[in-house]
Amino acid sequence: MAYRPTVLLVTHDLREAVCLATRVCIMRPRPGRIIEQTVVPFPRPRTLQMTYEPEFIEVIQRARMQIDEVRTTEGQPSK
Secondary structure (H helix, E strand, O other), rough: OOOOOOOOOOOOOOHHHHHOOOEEEEEEOOOOOOEEEEOOOOOOOOHHHHOOOOOHOOOHHHHHHHHHHHHOOOOOOOO
16 A cells, blocks of 8 residues: 655745645635645656746746735735
């Protein structure tokens, strides 16, 4: 029997998240709730060079915009 464990990695580094994950979840602060999930479409193994490609950067920017939207609606200043 083959096991496929699930690993949960919590990070604030979006590049790290997209590079390592199968999917990235954006959470709302207190109470923590998942508000968006993105399936990472890149094949493995992922390389450092891949992190500079426009498609990779687009996934990161989309996540960054989702986080900024939550901050704005929650009354927190954008960073």
